[in-house]
Amino acid sequence: MSKGENRKSLVARFATRDTGVAIGLYVLSLSAAIFVSALLVAATGGSATAVFDALLDGSLRSQGAWGLTLTTSAPLLLVAVGTIVATRAGLVNIGQEGQLLIGTCVAAYFAVRVGGPGWFVIAVALLAGAAGGGAWAGIAAGLRAWRNVPEVLTTLLLTFVAFPLMTFGLRQSWLLKDRDTERMNQLNSGERLPANANLPDLMIFGNSIDSGFFVAIGLAFVLTVMVGRTVLGSRIDMLGFNPRAAQRFGVSAGPLSAAVLIGSGATAGVAGAVLLTGGAASDRLVFGFSGNFGWDGLLVALLARNRVMLAIPMAFVFAMLRTGSSFLAATGVDRKMTDVVQALLVLALLLPPALLFIRDRRRSLAPSNLAVSSAPIAVEVS
Amino acid sequence: MFEAIGTLLSSESLYTSAFQLSVLFVFAASGEWVAERAGTLNISVEGMLLAGAFGAVVGHQWVASSFMGLAVGALGGLSVAVVHANLSHRLTANQFVVGLALNVLVLGLTAFLDGSFDFGPARADVVRLPLVADVPLLGEALGNRPWPAYLAYPLIPALWWAVFRTRWGLEVRSVGENPQAADVSGIDVNARRRQAIYVTGLTCGLGGAFMVLGQVGTFQSGIINGRGFIAIAAVIFGGWTLRGTVIGCIVFGFVEALTIAIPANRYSIDPFILDAAPYIVALTVVLAFAARVRAPNALAQPFTRGLT
Numbered sequence: 001m002s003k004g005e006n007r008k009s010l011v012a013r014f015a016t017r018d019t020g021v022a023i024g025l026y027v028l029s030l031s032a033a034i035f036v037s038a039l040l041v042a043a044t045g046g047s048a049t050a051v052f053d054a055l056l057d058g059s060l061r062s063q064g065a066w067g068l069t070l071t072t073s074a075p076l077l078l079v080a081v082g083t084i085v086a087t088r089a090g091l092v093n094i095g096q097e098g099q100l101l102i103g104t105c106v107a108a109y110f111a112v113r114v115g116g117p118g119w120f121v122i123a124v125a126l127l128a129g130a131a132g133g134g135a136w137a138g139i140a141a142g143l144r145a146w147r148n149v150p151e152v153l154t155t156l157l158l159t160f161v162a163f164p165l166m167t168f169g170l171r172q173s174w175l176l177k178d179r180d181t182e183r184m185n186q187l188n189s190g191e192r193l194p195a196n197a198n199l200p201d202l203m204i205f206g207n208s209i210d211s212g213f214f215v216a217i218g219l220a221f222v223l224t225v226m227v228g229r230t231v232l233g234s235r236i237d238m239l240g241f242n243p244r245a246a247q248r249f250g251v252s253a254g255p256l257s258a259a260v261l262i263g264s265g266a267t268a269g270v271a272g273a274v275l276l277t278g279g280a281a282s283d284r285l286v287f288g289f290s291g292n293f294g295w296d297g298l299l300v301a302l303l304a305r306n307r308v309m310l311a312i313p314m315a316f317v318f319a320m321l322r323t324g325s326s327f328l329a330a331t332g333v334d335r336k337m338t339d340v341v342q343a344l345l346v347l348a349l350l351l352p353p354a355l356l357f358i359r360d361r362r363r364s365l366a367p368s369n370l371a372v373s374s375a376p377i378a379v380e381v382s
Numbered sequence: 383m384f385e386a387i388g389t390l391l392s393s394e395s396l397y398t399s400a401f402q403l404s405v406l407f408v409f410a411a412s413g414e415w416v417a418e419r420a421g422t423l424n425i426s427v428e429g430m431l432l433a434g435a436f437g438a439v440v441g442h443q444w445v446a447s448s449f450m451g452l453a454v455g456a457l458g459g460l461s462v463a464v465v466h467a468n469l470s471h472r473l474t475a476n477q478f479v480v481g482l483a484l485n486v487l488v489l490g491l492t493a494f495l496d497g498s499f500d501f502g503p504a505r506a507d508v509v510r511l512p513l514v515a516d517v518p519l520l521g522e523a524l525g526n527r528p529w530p531a532y533l534a535y536p537l538i539p540a541l542w543w544a545v546f547r548t549r550w551g552l553e554v555r556s557v558g559e560n561p562q563a564a565d566v567s568g569i570d571v572n573a574r575r576r577q578a579i580y581v582t583g584l585t586c587g588l589g590g591a592f593m594v595l596g597q598v599g600t601f602q603s604g605i606i607n608g609r610g611f612i613a614i615a616a617v618i619f620g621g622w623t624l625r626g627t628v629i630g631c632i633v634f635g636f637v638e639a640l641t642i643a644i645p646a647n648r649y650s651i652d653p654f655i656l657d658a659a660p661y662i663v664a665l666t667v668v669l670a671f672a673a674r675v676r677a678p679n680a681l682a683q684p685f686t687r688g689l690t
Contacts, residue, residue, distance in 0.1 A: 040491075040494070044494070044495070044498035044499075045498070092478050094425075094478070094482060143665075143668075143669055147669055147672050148672060149668050149669055149672040150423070150618075150672070150682075152423065152425065152478065152682075153611070153614060153615060153618065153668060154665060154668070156611055157611065157615065157661045157664050157665050157668075158661075158665070160608050160611070160658070160661040161658045161661045161662060161665070163657070164653070164654045164655075164656075164657035164658040165654060165658065167653070167654060167657070168652065168653075168654030171654075295486070298482070299482070299483070299486065302476075302479045302482065302483070334493070334494050334497040334498065336490050336493040336494040336497065337490070337494055338490075339486060339487075339489065339490025339491075339493070339494070340487060340490040340491050340494055342486065342490070343483050343484070343486040343487030343490055343491075344487065346479070346483040346486070346487075347465075347469070347480075347483050347484075347487065350469060350473075350475040350476075350479060350480065350483070351469075351473065351475075353475075354469070354473035354474050354475045355473065357474055358473065358474065361686070
């Protein structure tokens, strides 16, 4: 086959009517989601165009905005890539919020204690975050392996334990509470990180991008290769498609799924550590630190439909909604509106693949396609 | 120590608050139980409860009757169920993704609408059941409650009857155990699964409405606060039997009531343990029971005809 033919077939494969229909469906359902959101804003007395403007101003157009958006997308992406790998292995981890929180706590504990040069503190914090998040997911993994408890439930219940646990830690000075007795307001706040333990920022056109973003992108690339090009990746996929068949092919289902679950907790923990050392939110651990990054990262993963690379633009869109929402106050519309938009986007992106799947199935079950198989039956009847 | 426990256990208010929370769990978990018997691990319970709670204030605002609040609350829960059921069992979208997205959607939507409109208080009247209310210690809890609480009493036998004594119930159980076999014998598997989710929506709508009308009196966006997930744990606790599920609801209701009663009686336990207690208990209980009982065979497995 010549090179030209190959290219032609590639074009022919993508430029079919089916692709057109798929793109059309996505455009349609996404605009429906945006339309419904606009309708909601209008129904409650707001101006939809003003809201749209404010979101764009806050996320892209104002000074330094897109750098902030990229920085914000880092923890989302980190949470999402781990979740995607877990989902590919057929696991339903929905406790990223708790894993992120525990990861942050462990990272904060070590970051204020190790001392040494800045890069060392940062490295320790990131590793500690991974260990913390991984350990928290590890509880769920252990329960699943030991007693076959569904991880959907345990990861979630553990999230609700993580919140009080963090509050507990913030009240004990041997754990996370600020040991600086000079400071007035020590309640519910952790110790300040050493000044050199701040992830360096990259300045581009007046936008400062936290290096956590590059950590996230790097991890996304590594995991893409891992999932698509390695034996481990195909084992994970096999496990997700059919655990029993995977076992037959020599995949040890139990240990592998436990490892994947722990790994996804670890990336959530790293996300927490990046949030902490990035310094965007605060230079210390404070009450309510996680700010729903775990939940939103999970949604990003769900939207990316198991493709690690797709998580990058999805994380960016969610980060846009986040940074944009800080400009919403001027329009008089509640910030909660961005939650609604996010959920509607998720639902909208669910529809097209489902519709296409159904259409394909109908088509394959249509009489004309079943002619071959129905022929012998017709003979029998006559 | 023992004296303290004695004082706690002999206070009527402990039993009332335990009963109130148990009623919420019964509404949510009994419906969830039906959906799980049909093979859906429905995680949008949280959203359904919240929609029910929001529906209750809307309904109450509209006609100023607690009956209307309850009815609109049930509709609120049902509408979440309709979206969930049709997305996951008609359009074959992943049930966990749909459930999670719906939880976020309802949480955002109700908080947003709650901020945009002003709702007055919405309370149901307390009705005193004769005889029952005179039982010492427990009477106040069982027989002197806002009237929607009493709907939980007939709900349990009604659901038991529907699932174990009707053709519909047999079909629901069969699609949860062996959808292929059910399909071959002419049962519309996904239709039964959708209907089971509608049942969850209705009961959760009632539960959420009860939370507003019978407990809190207004809508707050944190009114459910993860209790829907505890209801799911109650079903697992009960080993997918209705009896066990109800017992689970009572246990979880009691644990949560204790976390309220202990500080109220000025006993000091670290608030961490109190806040985390219901979830830790749920985890331990799930751990203890999950291996011993048998889940519906096709739980959380989507069904598409012709594919195995």
